[in-house]
Amino acid sequence: MNNQQKPYDNIPGTTVFDGDMARIGFHLNQFCMSLMQESNRVAFKQNERAYLDQWPMTEAQKTAVLERNFSQLIALGGNIYYLVKISSTDGLSVAAAVSTMTDLSVDEYIDMMRRGGRSPEGNRFTDQGENKPSEESLWQK
């Protein structure tokens, strides 16, 4: 569970890339950044495990990369703008990568977007009930 005790920890299906996430994900994201170079993309595709072993990432992060488990990569400190460099290396669209984190297939996800996207209704608070926290005001001067 990410973002605990933060003013955004009650936004459903969302991990905010804050300092805590950036800290645990530093090497993972810098590995992703290395895929901006063609020679590194080739080396990665030739032997993914060996390439990953050059980076001081955790075993869980390496496994999630090998499995292309984007939900897990986000949970382990990956940032989506960095992670899409992996899916680009695989020749996949951003939508293809993003949709894997939802309960929709790629086609269902694209269809949802065509119909106007995911509604914010029911997606603002993990607890949509009457106990809406009032933390917003804390963040305004």
Add this chain to the structure above:
Amino acid sequence: MAKITSGLGTSHIPLLGYLMDKGESHLEKWAPIFKGYEFTKKWIREQKPDVVILVYNDHATTFDMKLIPTFAIGCGESYRPADEGYGARPVPLVKGAPKLAWHVAESVILQGFDLTIVNEMTVDHGLTVPLSMVFGEVEEWPCQVIPLAVNTVVYPAPTGERCLALGKAIRAAVEQFPDDLTVQVWGTGGMSHQLLGERAGLINREWDLAFMDDLKNDYEKLAKISQVEYIRESGTEGSEMVMWLIMRGALNHEVQEVHRHYHVPVSNTALGHLIYENASQESEEEKAL
């Protein structure tokens, strides 16, 4: 003297640049997106800005996790379009405006904004897609550009209030510059979108349209929107909208909205675009009297 005459807001969705680069932007299926920029392309030919101060965010292209400036101003002679992992966009070199950029940097730092100064960098779709959408396919960009990169990738982005105030400081800086230059400020990014998690694909049309309505006169209210509220209402990437507030702050209080366009979806994102022209100098003076 230099003066800021107008500003615009526009999304900088990468698909738009991709379609233009592939020569597919004229296809009927994309017409609802591109038709909304036809007015803009005519308008910009009449406006002929000498310099555009282009507010955008870098998307883990030039700035990685090693260096994350909250505000960075480009003071260089030129900027190459970046290779974002599949080759650089085939668009012209972006020419800088180093003399004005250094003037703005010095002025706004002395006004209390601790900008990072960048002399060499590449620029990604955040900067080149707006140029393409406004100027179309050209041999060279018909104006100089001052890139103003804002961190919206790592939480927190700068507050709306700070962005609005930076816009005002930029306006004051430009107005003190001795050369006769016509300057525009563009705020880019947004509108609602979320690229991660189970909530990915979030679009909040109502929120986006209200933002565009309020930006004209009630921008002080928009400046109070917290980062958490942006994320909750318009998605993790919705906080890019603070960049439109820099544009708004750089304009007069009285502006005319001369164009607006909104379309959902462009890939994962809601597309928004509007143009403001500063009300004439006379009416500003009248207001002051």
